[in-house]
Amino acid sequence: MSNSNDSQDERALIDLNEYGFYFYMPDSIAVKNELGYFLKNHKIETYSYVAPTLLGEKNFDKFLSYTFSFFADGKEYFIIKHPFDEYFRTNSKILREKRLIAHHIDISVMSWNKEGFPYLRTSEEVELELLTIRNLNKWVDVFFDAFDYPNDLRKYISSMVNKQAENGIEFYVGKASGKDVSCFCVFRQQPYHGFYGVGTKHKFRRKGYASITLSNYIESIIKSDTSSKFCLQVQSRSSAERLYKKIGFEKSFSLKRFDWDPSTLGPIS
Numbered sequence: 001m002s003n004s005n006d007s008q009d010e011r012a013l014i015d016l017n018e019y020g021f022y023f024y025m026p027d028s029i030a031v032k033n034e035l036g037y038f039l040k041n042h043k044i045e046t047y048s049y050v051a052p053t054l055l056g057e058k059n060f061d062k063f064l065s066y067t068f069s070f071f072a073d074g075k076e077y078f079i080i081k082h083p084f085d086e087y088f089r090t091n092s093k094i095l096r097e098k099r100l101i102a103h104h105i106d107i108s109v110m111s112w113n114k115e116g117f118p119y120l121r122t123s124e125e126v127e128l129e130l131l132t133i134r135n136l137n138k139w140v141d142v143f144f145d146a147f148d149y150p151n152d153l154r155k156y157i158s159s160m161v162n163k164q165a166e167n168g169i170e171f172y173v174g175k176a177s178g179k180d181v182s183c184f185c186v187f188r189q190q191p192y193h194g195f196y197g198v199g200t201k202h203k204f205r206r207k208g209y210a211s212i213t214l215s216n217y218i219e220s221i222i223k224s225d226t227s228s229k230f231c232l233q234v235q236s237r238s239s240a241e242r243l244y245k246k247i248g249f250e251k252s253f254s255l256k257r258f259d260w261d262p263s264t265l266g267p268i269s
Helices: 006-022 054-058 060-070 084-092 091-096 114-119 137-147 151-166 210-223 239-246
Strands: 028-033 036-041 049-052 077-085 101-112 127-128 170-177 179-191 192-200 228-236 250-260
Touching: 006 028, 006 036, 006 049, 006 054, 006 101, 006 179, 006 192, 006 228, 028 250, 036 060, 049 054, 049 060, 060 077, 084 127, 101 210, 101 239, 114 179, 114 210, 127 179, 127 210, 137 170, 137 179, 137 192, 151 170, 151 179, 170 210, 192 210, 192 250, 210 239, 228 239
Parallel strands: 049 077, 192 228
Antiparallel strands: 028 036, 036 049, 077 250, 101 228, 101 250, 127 170, 170 179, 179 192
């Protein structure tokens, strides 16, 4: 069993991976300092969020003060993602005083390492295609079908994908019988490969394509580098979380999401 320091180190690396992925979103302002990770994006509301570092947790009131300052003194919508642990419970009074609203979605942060190898669900019937800048539209097509994003965001998502690809983020589609059936992207920041945007087209669901495409990718990486690790975030107690557990992912820690929406709450007293 890993000790507390190992868990803290793992969390710090996973948080950094997520920040690195979001850093390359167009029209975003991203800041990393000793208190935490801060990002705001006016195009996609759900990508306005902050997460404290370990130092930010120890100085939680200072972390929240910086957060409100970063988001125009609390006048803009944002989301705080915070581990649900003993420290959180100790500081729940501060959260209430800041009038943050608990979100209904809890997040499981999951990781995979070589102990999960026997659980992978690989198949030669699904081919992984690493996309180039020229054909990233294939990924966008699968992504929009899988997640039912509104079409008015297609232009922005396309520009995001292009910018991220130009900065080393890899975009894959899974192909079955020559058809694009699933998608995911990977941000590599050693030792972690962070998975984002994992999805399957509606008409190809319940065939195991998501688990197969991730399994094929993980196997190909582990064969050349057994020290590689993999991480992702998923809604807790969801079918997706159960899917990831079946191929060897384990929950590293949980996150609670808190919303600040001044349009409904009014100014801080």
